[in-house]
Amino acid sequence: MNDELRDAAWRKSSRSGSSGGNCVEVARLPGGRVGVRDSKRRTGPALILGAAAWRVFSSGLKQGRFDG
DSSP states (O other), rough: OHHHHSSSOOOOOOGTSSSOOOOOEEEEEEGGGGEEEEEEETTSSSEOHHHHHHHHHHHHHHTTTTTT
C-alpha cells in the first residue's frame, strides 16, 4: 500500500453499523480523489476513484442502483 493510502483518514459509512463486519471504508485524497477499501483488509488493495467517478458511484448508491 502506498504512503498516500496508508496515511489517509479512513472512515466507515454510518450505515455500516449492523452489517456484520461487511463494511467499506472511504478516505478523501488529494485532488478530490477518494480511496475505497474493505474494512477487513486494511492493508490489502484499495480502489482510487477520481472526483467525477466518485460522484457517479455515490449517487448510484443513494438511488439504490446496487441493491441486491
